[in-house]
Amino acid sequence: MTEIIDGKAVASEIRDDLTDAIERLADADARPGLATVLMGDDPASQTYVNMKQRDCEEVGIESTHVDVDGDAPAEALYDAIADLNDDPEIHGYIVQAPVPDHVDYREVIRRVDPAKDVDGFHPENVGRLVAGDARFRPCTPHGVQKLLAHAGVDLEGADVTIVGRSDIVGKPLANLLIQKADDGNATVTVCHSRTDNLAEKTRRADIVVAAAGAPELIDGSMIGEGTVVIDVGVNRVDADTEKGYELVGDVEFESAREHASAITPVPGGVGPMTRAMLLYNTVRAVSLQAD
């Protein structure tokens, strides 16, 4: 039987642990604060930041949201960032991507105080992660590691094929999984849109992580028997539903599950884990800033 890895349940356990940790911080008069910043009015981004605000409330993190007009100059966003860097009640914050075309996201990230960069995107934090000394693990890769651990997957010497080379998932996950650590020690192949013979690389893997942002790119014919399949994709595709779309992953779930030993669903797999790890990083930021 193929195990369906329940990200919602694992995320809920992590939130329960965080709630306890946050209560202990409250006893010491410390209350973690997270801010979300959104420039423009992209509907998917609005949904994401609303969910992050709700998550904070559930575990006892003080949350604030900053909206920046999508037509404003980049400086308006830089000003909001400078304010958050100076605000002692904000321990961490994220600037939701994508930002409007006239704003350079790299420059945005460079302006975030690395100690408050709970996304783990700042170049200093990227460097520390690659060096094996991560301050904050980026939320989605960290969530994938937690899911693999929960599913009892042994990474030691395992062949992992990651499909997707993004700065927020593919690259940091590859770096984490090759590290000398209990949740590392894997052999990692990173594939992308220019990879030749993609199916050959996914078929020979013990673990496939699909993070290409391409709806149902990976089907059952590309999955070897007994493979663990982690689907990071969240793609809105047109559908005859109330909202006019449905969410599908980068994996064709029904055909892939025929071959997989374990697989994450979309929704309810990696997504809830990403959100939980943002809360985790916020609590971590409080401890690091207290040191």
Ligand code: GUN
């Ligand atoms: N947009 C899509 N994923 C993310 C994320 O993890 N962090 C931020 N800031 N924006 C995103």
